[in-house]
Amino acid sequence: MTYRKVVRIVARHTARALSVLLLAAGIGTAMSPGMTAWAQSCATIDVVIARGTVEPGYLGAAVGDPLYAVLRDRLPVDTTAHRVEYPADLLVPSTFSDGTRAMTTHLINQAAACPDQRFVLVGYSQGAVVTHGILGSAAIPGGWSLPPELSSRIVAVLLFGDPMRLIGGTVTPLYADRTANYCAAGDPVCAGGIFPTAHGSYEWAFAAAAGQVSARL
16 A cells, blocks of 8 residues: 555545544533642642543533542542643644643653653543544644653543544554543444434443553552
8 A cells, every 4th residue: 555545544534533523513511510620749640631622611521520530539549630721622723733732741741740650541522532642643643642751651541432433543552451442322423323412421431431540550
């Protein structure tokens, strides 16, 4: 297969993922109760969360806020949580590059400030695509990638409503054994389903996700 053909295939898959994300942008999510701001410190685990398209809430009303509440309560170690500051808006052309830059920069800075700290990466919907990008997915061009020397400090990767799943996209092999990818039945964004409300309903997965993380500590 020629290089040009590979590029065309990757571009076509990326365009399909973006079209799915445009659909996700129109799917509303219910606002969860307000969460407190998380002060950054050298906790044992820092949970780094990339929210979905125009998702309300601090860490994300549909996934980030309620998931972190479960992780905080169930993990046997102290934790902090970090909101990835990026547009999360498909009308902003730089949203993906901004997301990968913000997520990567936080991880690099936090790793330097806290040499013993490890990380859990969380991405929901558009945030899942950003997470694919920092882990080195070739289908997300033009983004920032996590330096390989930090890979050992990633405890787990948790993806929810991942548009890349719909086109067969997976995380790079380096992170495959520590990644859990949750897709609700009927979710149009990750499963090609016909139930838009399924894209905002992931509470069923949070206990399993906490178990995934706990098992790797």
